[in-house]
Structures are given as structure tokens and as C-alpha cells.
Amino acid sequence: MKPYIPTEFSFDPDERGHFGKFGGRYVPETLMPILIELDEVYKQYRFDKTFWNEVNALYKDYVGRPSPLYKAQNISDEIGAEVYLKREDLNHTGAHKVNNTIAQGLLAKRMGKTKIIAETGAGQHGVATATVAALMGLECEVFMGAKDVERQQLNVFRMKLLGAKVHAVESGSKTLKDAMNDAIRHWVTHARDTFYVIGTAAGPHPYPLMVRDFQAIISYEAKAQLLEQANTLPDYVIACIGGGSNALGMFAHFIEEEKTECIGIEAGGKGLDSGDHGASLALGRPGVLHGQLSYLLQTDDGQVEEAYSVSAGLDYPGIGPEHSFLMEQGKVIYDSVTDDEAMDAFVWLSRTEGIVPAFESAHAIAYLKKMPKEKIKDKTIIISLSGRGDKDMIQAMEILKL
Numbered sequence: 001m002k003p004y005i006p007t008e009f010s011f012d013p014d015e016r017g018h019f020g021k022f023g024g025r026y027v028p029e030t031l032m033p034i035l036i037e038l039d040e041v042y043k044q045y046r047f048d049k050t051f052w053n054e055v056n057a058l059y060k061d062y063v064g065r066p067s068p069l070y071k072a073q074n075i076s077d078e079i080g081a082e083v084y085l086k087r088e089d090l091n092h093t094g095a096h097k098v099n100n101t102i103a104q105g106l107l108a109k110r111m112g113k114t115k116i117i118a119e120t121g122a123g124q125h126g127v128a129t130a131t132v133a134a135l136m137g138l139e140c141e142v143f144m145g146a147k148d149v150e151r152q153q154l155n156v157f158r159m160k161l162l163g164a165k166v167h168a169v170e171s172g173s174k175t176l177k178d179a180m181n182d183a184i185r186h187w188v189t190h191a192r193d194t195f196y197v198i199g200t201a202a203g204p205h206p207y208p209l210m211v212r213d214f215q216a217i218i219s220y221e222a223k224a225q226l227l228e229q230a231n232t233l234p235d236y237v238i239a240c241i242g243g244g245s246n247a248l249g250m251f252a253h254f255i256e257e258e259k260t261e262c263i264g265i266e267a268g269g270k271g272l273d274s275g276d277h278g279a280s281l282a283l284g285r286p287g288v289l290h291g292q293l294s295y296l297l298q299t300d301d302g303q304v305e306e307a308y309s310v311s312a313g314l315d316y317p318g319i320g321p322e323h324s325f326l327m328e329q330g331k332v333i334y335d336s337v338t339d340d341e342a343m344d345a346f347v348w349l350s351r352t353e354g355i356v357p358a359f360e361s362a363h364a365i366a367y368l369k370k371m372p373k374e375k376i377k378d379k380t381i382i383i384s385l386s387g388r389g390d391k392d393m394i395q396a397m398e399i400l401k402l
């Protein structure tokens, strides 16, 4: 396979980061010059061979790419379709997030920064950032809601072990959205030596574009792998959506294929009419959060609502702006899967293929059973297995009575 380098997509945002009306840079005046500088730097490196040689070398020997495209024969037989899993769960640190932190870390080095900061919810992005900080000799501080610090102690310890400093954020609901607010605030006053590593395809421009480019290696590989293994393009590609980075990575190289339908799965939580879910596209309205205009879970008077999902990686009240655009353009189909459906799929994949998925990824797997049988009969389907379930074992033990 030829080494990965981003290509221009027809869905690239405009100069100021707009995907249609979504995206943009809704930030305090003091942050504007910092974002404009980053935008200039990214323009310089986006198609730069030397930069990408460095990224690709780490993808290969540090992350373990290309990740396999695995034909899940047992599941295929059971549902009567050809199901392939894109094994991001086999990456170093256990999920797709490291694809993004490696590239942003190298960008930070190119910019001469000595410190990186990150926001994290469950801790997965914090761990992926602390990992590259250790690798690249950068100081690392991670902002995490105090409530999340309390309930994700294993990941907090892992970040500390890797040498990062973890700030417990006490404001607001003490979760991810507050952590991201604090990270942005910290960045404003420390940007001279500090690079902000955002963990999903959200935030002010150029982050949604950058993160999507970095994750697009997922579909770059998957497309070549499927052509080689089955000499065909997929009928469907399916991925779960928190902020939307593994999904955009999985869709990028398929979105313009006539044959392929891309499907994004939001967290249905306890059900869309329960009030406890993370379905920003299904039930949100456009609004501004974390420097971007996008669909957002909010009250009638515009207060950001808390999201909920059994999987910590999907309970974000916002969503990357490109998804809002793709939904309104009808380019991607969006649906949701509940906690219960995801937990069934978590057990199902474990027992039919011997692969324990992350709770997040189990949402995408669950959709196989939700699709009408006649719609998937004999079709070729790729699912983004965004992460492994090791991190979810303690929670799984509490939920499943085995």
C-alpha cells in the first residue's frame, strides 16, 4: 500500500472553516491570531511529503498500521451479509485516537512548541495524548472534569504514569464540555509554548479539518484492503459517533462513491424519548459550543444539555460540524442505537468472533441487527471497530450478570 497522505476532498471547508453554514471560528478575539497561525502551519504541512513520511513511519512501527481489515465470517454467516471489521482496536493504546495525536504531536514539534495540552472525557484521548508526549519529549497537561476523574481512575493513573499532569476541572457539570472550556482558556494564555491537541473532529477551524484528515487513513487503508481482498467497494460503511472523528475517518474515502452508503450511529442511551442520550443530530439544534457552529443538545433557551451514554466516548452534547453539513446534504445517513442494543452487540461480537469491542464500537456493531434483513442480504459492509473493550471491563462486570 502506498504511504498515506491526505488528498483534497470535495467536502473541505472554505477558507474560514465553514462546511456550509457549520463550523467556523466562534472564539474570543485573543484566540484568533493563534488559530490563524495554526491554520497557516497546517496549510504548509497538509500535503508535505517530509512531514507525512515522519507521520507514516510512526503509524507503521509505533501504532502498528495498517490495521487489518478482518472478514468476520461467523457474523457474516449469521446475518447473511459480507461483514468486514476495520481493526482500529488493534492500534497501540487501543483505539483510533492515536492516529490523530501522533500527527498533532509532530505538528507541535514542527511549530517549536514544548508543551501540549488536551481535554478528555473518559480519558482515552488523554491517554493517547500523554503517550505521544512521552514519545516526543513534550510536557503534557490534561484537563478532565472532576466527575470524570472520580469515575475513570484507571485512565487518570495511566496518564500520570506516562508523565502527564491531570487537572480536575470543578466548573459546570464537571465533565467533558467543562474540561474543553478550561483547556481553551488555558491555551489562550499559554499559546506561545503550548499546542492544544483536540481529540475529535470538532472545535474551531482548522481542527475539524485536521482531525478528519488524520483519521482519513482509516478509509484510505480500508478501501485498498477491500479491493484487494474482495475486489469490490462496500455497499455500506458504518461507524459510531461521539464527536465524529472515527466516523469521518471511516467515511472520507467512500463518501463520493456512488455504490457506498455511509451510516453514522449516535448514542441512543436509554432511548431517544428518555431525555438520556447523546443524539445531537437527531434531537439537537444548531448552536455554538467550543468555537464551532454545529448541532447541539440544548434547552429551549440555549443552555447546553448534558449528554448521556453507557459509553463515555459517545456522551458529548455536540458533534463535529462536518457531520451537521453531511446530514443536511443527505450525504450520510444517521441513526442511533441504545445502551441495551449496544450491550447485546458487545456480548454478541465477543462470543461469535472472539473480539471484545469498546462500548462505543459496539454501537456500530449493533446496527447490523437493526438494519432490515432484506436491506443487507448479500451486501458488503465495513464497520469501524474504533477501539477495544479492555477499558470497559469493570463497567461491563457491573452491567452484565454472567
Ligand SMILES: *Cc1c(COP(=O)(O)O)cnc(C)c1O
Binding pocket: 095, 096, 097, 124, 125, 199, 200, 201, 240, 241, 242, 243, 244, 245, 246, 247, 313, 314, 358, 360, 361, 386, 387, 388
Ligand atoms: C473516543 C472514542 C470514540 C468517539 O470519538 P469519535 O471522535 O466520535 O470517533 C469512539 N470509539 C472509541 C473506541 C473511542 O475511544
